[in-house]
Amino acid sequence: MSEIQSPAGPLSSLRLEERLRDTRLFFSQALRTFHATGSILPSSAALAHSMAEYVRSRPVPDKPVRILEAGAGTGAISRGIAAAMIPGDTLDLVESNPEFAAHVEELLRSDPAMSPVADSATVHAKLVNDMGRDRRYDVIVSGLPFANFTADAVRDILDYYFEVLEPGGTLSFYGYLYTKEVKAVIARREDYLRQARTSWLVQDWIDRYGIRSDKVFANVPPAWVHHLRKPGKTG
Ligand SMILES: C[S@@+](CC[C@H](N)C(=O)[O-])C[C@H]1O[C@@H](n2cnc3c(N)ncnc32)[C@H](O)[C@@H]1O
Numbered sequence: 001m002s003e004i005q006s007p008a009g010p011l012s013s014l015r016l017e018e019r020l021r022d023t024r025l026f027f028s029q030a031l032r033t034f035h036a037t038g039s040i041l042p043s044s045a046a047l048a049h050s051m052a053e054y055v056r057s058r059p060v061p062d063k064p065v066r067i068l069e070a071g072a073g074t075g076a077i078s079r080g081i082a083a084a085m086i087p088g089d090t091l092d093l094v095e096s097n098p099e100f101a102a103h104v105e106e107l108l109r110s111d112p113a114m115s116p117v118a119d120s121a122t123v124h125a126k127l128v129n130d131m132g133r134d135r136r137y138d139v140i141v142s143g144l145p146f147a148n149f150t151a152d153a154v155r156d157i158l159d160y161y162f163e164v165l166e167p168g169g170t171l172s173f174y175g176y177l178y179t180k181e182v183k184a185v186i187a188r189r190e191d192y193l194r195q196a197r198t199s200w201l202v203q204d205w206i207d208r209y210g211i212r213s214d215k216v217f218a219n220v221p222p223a224w225v226h227h228l229r230k231p232g233k234t235g
Helices: 009-013 016-032 045-051 076-084 098-110 115-120 151-164 179-186 189-209
Strands: 002-004 066-070 090-094 121-124 137-142 165-176 210-216 223-229
Touching: 016 098, 045 076, 045 165, 045 210, 045 223, 066 076, 066 151, 076 090, 090 115, 098 115, 098 121, 115 121, 137 151, 151 165, 151 189, 165 189, 189 210, 189 223
Parallel strands: 002 210, 066 090, 066 137, 090 121, 137 165
Antiparallel strands: 165 223, 210 223
């Protein structure tokens, strides 16, 4: 396990104007749909960098990979993925909130970090498990707020990820630090128990398939990034 403290690379130069625009949109949608959005601020460049780890360190150097990002939001993590992509990679950006999906489409046209991968990227305005089971990916990056979901809903999503992931492929996702402790103090009992069940389920997947976990302090709130590998040989 390691700790990541600061952003790196071209993401740190994201213009203030773009950050403010993304933050305003994110915050306004979080007020309307907190259950699905899961936080009030977009992820930081440091978290994006960590989430894109297995796009950078691909199993076979220079071999293109098929990438799925679930829950693209305002594109904070998508930018980290785009920065790590090489020619031949493909990227499916899935986002259930139509306002966010339209925003990501616009980023592919106009954002300096996203437009270079526009020809290889497709935005899907839908729930990730409605994407269909006939797809295959080498890398899945999930920004979904598991802590807000029931254990059954998270199990369905994790099962879906591992079904469409190639053997040897990786799944990266994050969760905020201290969520359980905060909920123990402020949440109603049934919400605390729901979240405890979800977090046991997620921990079980990490125990079975985890290959690496990193703490990212340079994010509000600080986060754990977990990387899991589907058993089997990389093609
Ligand atoms: C915590 S936000 C992360 C946004 C962005 N990736 C970031 O890190 O700033 C979670 C995002 O997942 C989307 N979302 C929630 N459930 C989803 C689902 N089942 N399928 C696709 N997107 C979903 C929400 O609309 C929201 O944009």
